[in-house]
Amino acid sequence: MKFKVLYFASLRESLGKAEELVEAPSGVSSVAALQRFLAERGEGVPALARGRNVRAAVNQVMVKDDVAIADGDEIAFFPPVTGG
Numbered sequence: 001m002k003f004k005v006l007y008f009a010s011l012r013e014s015l016g017k018a019e020e021l022v023e024a025p026s027g028v029s030s031v032a033a034l035q036r037f038l039a040e041r042g043e044g045v046p047a048l049a050r051g052r053n054v055r056a057a058v059n060q061v062m063v064k065d066d067v068a069i070a071d072g073d074e075i076a077f078f079p080p081v082t083g084g
Contacts, residue, residue: 004075031064
């Protein structure tokens with residue numbers, strides 16, 4: 001399955017890219033599974049490791065990490081944001 005993955009704020013800075021097209025194995029069928037797959041690629045992606053406070057959106061709708069994803073979806077990852 002292929003996904004367009006977007007990274008925002010400090011995630012974008014940590015990864016050195018704002019977006020990428022990702023081809024994931026067929027077992028990657030939820031936001032959590034995609035996040036785990038990306039973190040395990042070993043490309044300096046510790047910011048996406050499980051247990052980190054990362055929010056996600058699928059097709060521009062904020063979701064929980066157990067939400068199913070499908071081929072062609074756009075998944076965006078956001079770090080925690082504070083305001084003041």
